[in-house]
Amino acid sequence: MRLLLTLSAALLAAQTAFAAPFSDSVLQHTEDLRHHAMISHRPWQILESLTTEVGPRLPGTEGDRRAVAWAQETLNKLGFDRVYAEPVTVPHWHRGHAEASITAPFPQPLVISALGNSIGTPTAGVEAEVVAFADLQQLKDAPEADVKGKIVFIDNKMERYRDGRGYGPVVKARGKGAVEAARKGAVAMLLRSVGTDSHRFAHTGMMRYADGITQIPAAALSNPDADQLTRMLNRPQPVRVKLQLGSEDRGPQTSYNVIAEITGSRYPDEIVLIGAHLDSWDEGTGALDDGAGVAIVTAAAKHILERGKRPQRTIRVVLFAAEEVGLVGAKAYKAAHQQELDKLYIAAEADFGAGPVYRLDSRVNDSALPMMDQVAMLLAPLGVTRGGNTSWGGPDVSILPEAGVPVAGLALDGTDYFDFHHTADDTLDKVDPQALRQSTAVYTLYAWLMANAEQPLRPIPPVE
Amino acid sequence: MRLLLTLSAALLAAQTAFAAPFSDSVLQHTEDLRHHAMISHRPWQILESLTTEVGPRLPGTEGDRRAVAWAQETLNKLGFDRVYAEPVTVPHWHRGHAEASITAPFPQPLVISALGNSIGTPTAGVEAEVVAFADLQQLKDAPEADVKGKIVFIDNKMERYRDGRGYGPVVKARGKGAVEAARKGAVAMLLRSVGTDSHRFAHTGMMRYADGITQIPAAALSNPDADQLTRMLNRPQPVRVKLQLGSEDRGPQTSYNVIAEITGSRYPDEIVLIGAHLDSWDEGTGALDDGAGVAIVTAAAKHILERGKRPQRTIRVVLFAAEEVGLVGAKAYKAAHQQELDKLYIAAEADFGAGPVYRLDSRVNDSALPMMDQVAMLLAPLGVTRGGNTSWGGPDVSILPEAGVPVAGLALDGTDYFDFHHTADDTLDKVDPQALRQSTAVYTLYAWLMANAEQPLRPIPPVE
Ligand SMILES: [Zn+2]
Ligand SMILES: [Zn+2]
Ligand SMILES: [Zn+2]
Ligand SMILES: [Zn+2]
Numbered sequence: 001m002r003l004l005l006t007l008s009a010a011l012l013a014a015q016t017a018f019a020a021p022f023s024d025s026v027l028q029h030t031e032d033l034r035h036h037a038m039i040s041h042r043p044w045q046i047l048e049s050l051t052t053e054v055g056p057r058l059p060g061t062e063g064d065r066r067a068v069a070w071a072q073e074t075l076n077k078l079g080f081d082r083v084y085a086e087p088v089t090v091p092h093w094h095r096g097h098a099e100a101s102i103t104a105p106f107p108q109p110l111v112i113s114a115l116g117n118s119i120g121t122p123t124a125g126v127e128a129e130v131v132a133f134a135d136l137q138q139l140k141d142a143p144e145a146d147v148k149g150k151i152v153f154i155d156n157k158m159e160r161y162r163d164g165r166g167y168g169p170v171v172k173a174r175g176k177g178a179v180e181a182a183r184k185g186a187v188a189m190l191l192r193s194v195g196t197d198s199h200r201f202a203h204t205g206m207m208r209y210a211d212g213i214t215q216i217p218a219a220a221l222s223n224p225d226a227d228q229l230t231r232m233l234n235r236p237q238p239v240r241v242k243l244q245l246g247s248e249d250r251g252p253q254t255s256y257n258v259i260a261e262i263t264g265s266r267y268p269d270e271i272v273l274i275g276a277h278l279d280s281w282d283e284g285t286g287a288l289d290d291g292a293g294v295a296i297v298t299a300a301a302k303h304i305l306e307r308g309k310r311p312q313r314t315i316r317v318v319l320f321a322a323e324e325v326g327l328v329g330a331k332a333y334k335a336a337h338q339q340e341l342d343k344l345y346i347a348a349e350a351d352f353g354a355g356p357v358y359r360l361d362s363r364v365n366d367s368a369l370p371m372m373d374q375v376a377m378l379l380a381p382l383g384v385t386r387g388g389n390t391s392w393g394g395p396d397v398s399i400l401p402e403a404g405v406p407v408a409g410l411a412l413d414g415t416d417y418f419d420f421h422h423t424a425d426d427t428l429d430k431v432d433p434q435a436l437r438q439s440t441a442v443y444t445l446y447a448w449l450m451a452n453a454e455q456p457l458r459p460i461p462p463v464e
Numbered sequence: 465m466r467l468l469l470t471l472s473a474a475l476l477a478a479q480t481a482f483a484a485p486f487s488d489s490v491l492q493h494t495e496d497l498r499h500h501a502m503i504s505h506r507p508w509q510i511l512e513s514l515t516t517e518v519g520p521r522l523p524g525t526e527g528d529r530r531a532v533a534w535a536q537e538t539l540n541k542l543g544f545d546r547v548y549a550e551p552v553t554v555p556h557w558h559r560g561h562a563e564a565s566i567t568a569p570f571p572q573p574l575v576i577s578a579l580g581n582s583i584g585t586p587t588a589g590v591e592a593e594v595v596a597f598a599d600l601q602q603l604k605d606a607p608e609a610d611v612k613g614k615i616v617f618i619d620n621k622m623e624r625y626r627d628g629r630g631y632g633p634v635v636k637a638r639g640k641g642a643v644e645a646a647r648k649g650a651v652a653m654l655l656r657s658v659g660t661d662s663h664r665f666a667h668t669g670m671m672r673y674a675d676g677i678t679q680i681p682a683a684a685l686s687n688p689d690a691d692q693l694t695r696m697l698n699r700p701q702p703v704r705v706k707l708q709l710g711s712e713d714r715g716p717q718t719s720y721n722v723i724a725e726i727t728g729s730r731y732p733d734e735i736v737l738i739g740a741h742l743d744s745w746d747e748g749t750g751a752l753d754d755g756a757g758v759a760i761v762t763a764a765a766k767h768i769l770e771r772g773k774r775p776q777r778t779i780r781v782v783l784f785a786a787e788e789v790g791l792v793g794a795k796a797y798k799a800a801h802q803q804e805l806d807k808l809y810i811a812a813e814a815d816f817g818a819g820p821v822y823r824l825d826s827r828v829n830d831s832a833l834p835m836m837d838q839v840a841m842l843l844a845p846l847g848v849t850r851g852g853n854t855s856w857g858g859p860d861v862s863i864l865p866e867a868g869v870p871v872a873g874l875a876l877d878g879t880d881y882f883d884f885h886h887t888a889d890d891t892l893d894k895v896d897p898q899a900l901r902q903s904t905a906v907y908t909l910y911a912w913l914m915a916n917a918e919q920p921l922r923p924i925p926p927v928e
Binding site for chain 2: 066227
């Protein structure tokens with residue numbers, strides 16, 4: 001009841017303050033959608049189904065194929081107007097068995113995870129003395145003599161923030177650490193996990209090689225293992241580690257972007273895109289990354305579909321392929337839909353766990369800012385505040401603004417996200433059903449309002 | 465300052481209420497010991513050293529040998545009056561590689577840990593349909609036809625309590641599940657981990673076979689994996705699991721109980737025993753189980769040693785061998801010291817994590833209860849309350865009361881203990897240095913007071 005009153009007050013304030021970019025009937029329907037979404041089990045059911053019946057779904061694997069089949073079947077059963085799949089050529093990297101241990105001075109096993117795209121070691125493994133660096137820059141600054149023939153250990157620690165801004169500064173070492181280490185003659189690269197937890201889970205994620213630089217194997221250590229290695233390195237004896245990785249590139253495979261639509265009643269060729277990625281890393285079941293996103297955007301569209309009022313624009317749910325290995329599905333989507341990008345009214349995605357959503361960011365024309373402010377006010381009863389107008393949209397959507405596409409960012413609370421991100425521990429029990437429900441409600445209202453907004457959003461502020 | 469006043473008040477109250485079982489100089493020295501202990505880094509240093517320089521120390525392994533050498537060296541360096549090691553014949557169970565997966569209807573890997581003492585599977589593994597039981601009793605009650613040829617999954621969940629009382633009801637299935645399953649023709653036994661966390665760590669621990677019953681392999685599933693298996697079992701299709709364990713018994717080895725003493729000034733042949741176990745499971749570094757106990761009892765004795773006042777009775781620190789595989793060191797100790805058990809004034813141990821200690825329990829003659837109440841009052845400034853007189857003493861010490869030995873239980877807060885117990889995640893970062901310091905302070909004062917108490921503790925109340 002309190003929520004209802006709050007919303008009515010918000011509506012009134014909104015209608016008083018601005019020329020109304022939404023019709024009364026559109027506004028009234030947001031209340032119906034919100035009530036419906038906030039008691040719905042739909043997002044949980046979708047997420048439970050995906051994580052249980054598919055589980056891990058690394059691009060190019062059997063799990064990936066089952067995920068595509070699951071998505072098609074699920075979206076068809078939900079009764080969307082159109083469900084279709086668009087082929088994407090994806091790499092198939094195989095993890096294989098990974099094992100590491102300290103061999104001297106105090107022999108003991110280490111918990112590791114091969115970084116995505118890493119080559120394997122010879123079967124007998126690689127064994128060498130360890131040299132530690134605080135971060136990528138310190139490695140870059142080091143003399144070659146310190147590194148040659150050794151295993152490089154990059155020890156940068158991730159900090160915890162609601163918006164995940166601790167990720168950027170440390171993930172560089174994951175992507176480029178092996179190249180910088182190999183440049184100076186290292187035989188392998190070990191990384192303190194890019195993660196905020198203190199459990200013995202190593203966090204995987206993509207790494208890259210560079211042309212002309214020797215490829216060396218690369219793996220992440222769990223945070224407690226990185227601590228243990230550091231304690232040994234603080235003692236006088238040299239520390240030696242042995243690493244065995246069975247990783248290999250198994251060549252290209254075909255996967256699919258799976259897409260569902262509610263056809264717009266008035267502007268069917270104008271598209272409000274809400275996306276998430278269908279693939280996941282292989283050690284967990286991808287509940288937070290990005291099963292939650294799949295559940296949020298799918299259930300949001302279904303909420304709109306089943307409450308009977310058709311949106312004026314087409315709402316398009318895109319479940320991207322192979323995000324984890326380099327936005328591969330998103331790039332394929334952009335290429336395949338090049339001719340249609342000017343019809344993309346606005347794009348957003350959910351790829352940061354289950355929420356709740358706490359802020360609405362955007363990248364739209366200045367003239368549309370009052371309207372976006374009103375959207376935020378309509379989301380306020382759900383606990384959402386208004387952010388800024390410099391949104392990047394999220395990983396898969398991030399390549400659209402450079403083509404002039406307006407984007408929105410519905411900021412999911414990521415305080416705990418990097419405790420589980422890219423680990424075996426990313427499983428269904430980590431998802432709070434109520435947060436998932438709230439996030440879905442926010443995406444529902446957002447998509448509904450965007451599909452019925454009366455204002456152009458272009459041209460957008462330039463991307464740096 | 466507040467602590468000091470509180471203690472003075474406690475002393476006064478104690479001296480008023482009872483005939484004084486402790487001399488003034490003994491009481492005054494407790495204050496010195498408490499202040500010293502509460503600023504000491506000693507227990508942390510000991511624990512850091514053991515977990516870093518030894519790490520995992522499963523009975524009979526190279527790690528176990530290094531633990532014994534570490535203990536002898538550490539205790540000698542600390543300057544105790546006597547340091548000696550007593551041989552113990554221990555089993556050497558080898559874990560080997562463990563792997564499991566759901567093969568139908570939704571193939572995906574499972575996180576497991578072989579239970580201690582389990583046999584291995586054939587190299588190709590065991591694959592069969594899964595049948596689930598809520599607990600050991602339900603398995604016992606089941607018709608043979610439901611079990612024959614299947615993999616039994618026992619799904620009992622552990623509850624969280626400060627005193628760990630959720631352990632007993634569920635751990636029975638770990639010990640006896642394989643026997644009860646094999647009795648009915650099962651081919652393997654899977655157990656929901658005996659643990660309170662929701663992370664993908666399987667909790668190992670001992671299981672037993674029975675004469676005349678086929679030995680079948682036994683493993684624990686992490687709690688999220690048990691949830692996942694349960695979700696699949698709730699669907700109509702049969703669920704099949706494949707299990708591969710490389711476990712084997714490698715025959716007896718010699719390990720050691722390592723012992724250190726402060727010789728008593730007045731009753732050198734009377735012993736106050738404080739114990740912990742030196743061995744650990746092999747996946748973690750045994751920081752909580754039982755590195756913390758080793759640190760607590762060793763540092764407690766050292767605190768007494770280094771503050772210069774010699775206790776009247778001998779304080780004996782016993783670091784037991786091979787607790788994890790069946791109190792093997794404790795039984796050897798009892799056998800070797802049979803002739804001396806009547807000189808054991810009182811025994812206690814620390815084997816429940818790092819604390820803090822919140823309660824003092826005992827099993828002493830009724831006539832000594834006022835004295836034990838006074839000990840509790842002297843511990844009150846550290847946050848300790850008085851418990852009852854039905855203490856079992858702790859695992860290794862539990863076999864002493866049946867021989868008439870008085871025991872005390874210094875209850876360590878175990879609220880989170882079973883989140884980490886017997887997992888790879890039992891590592892140093894899980895230990896709160898301040899809790900460890902407080903626990904050590906409590907053991908210090910307890911040992912000091914017991915070594916100087918003026919009252920007999922025998923005969924003790926009978927053990928059921
Ligand atoms: Zn993601
Ligand atoms: Zn990811
Ligand atoms: Zn223990
Ligand atoms: Zn134990």
